[in-house]
Amino acid sequence: MPPIVSDAHKENRKKEILNSAFVCFAKKGFQEATINDIVEHSGISKGAIYNYFKSKDEIYLELMSNQTVQVYENKKLELSKKKSAIEKLNFWFDAYLEMDPFLEENKAHFAIHIEFKLHASRNPELMEVLNERRHKYFVREIAEIISEGQMAGEIKQNVQPEVFADLFWSVIDGVVSQTIVYKDYPYQQTINEVKEMYLQRIMTTS
Structure with a gap:
């Protein structure tokens, strides 16, 4: 036995x-x-x-899932303390401002994720998993905040929530990816400029 x-x-x-x-x-x-x-x-x-x-792909997906869920749950707890949509968007920008992308562990996470996305782009099943994750944990999160802000009158009605959620993550991903290669990349200054432009574009008071 x-x-x-x-x-x-x-x-x-x-x-x-x-x-x-x-x-x-x-x-x-x-x-x-x-x-x-x-x-x-x-x-x-x-x-x-x-x-x-079953495979190396499955190992990576488990790694990614664990990391995403942990970060997501931590962020949700902090977000619950914010009163307005603009405060919540500021929180998301500030989370990346406070992160050090040049730490070796962080750089490794970013580099591995980019590699896996390129690998997954040749596999429809993997792409479906990544797309589902993207919408569930990222796009939907920001889109809901924007919709909440529109209902409260903080955010312009002509702002499309999903489009601007995609824009948020596209910019963040793009800025972070630069730090993998360029040691002198002005990461924090760039995030600050993006934050200012993004909020000015969507706020009713800007």
């Missing part, structure tokens, strides 16, 4: 695999890193890894 493995043990083993995968992806890049690299780093056999994940 095989030994009974507790749920806690399974969860810990899964975290070990994910942590090792992140290290390997950060070191070699998503495309170049292999399951064998994860085996070597984690000390967990290939068969055991495949008990938890």
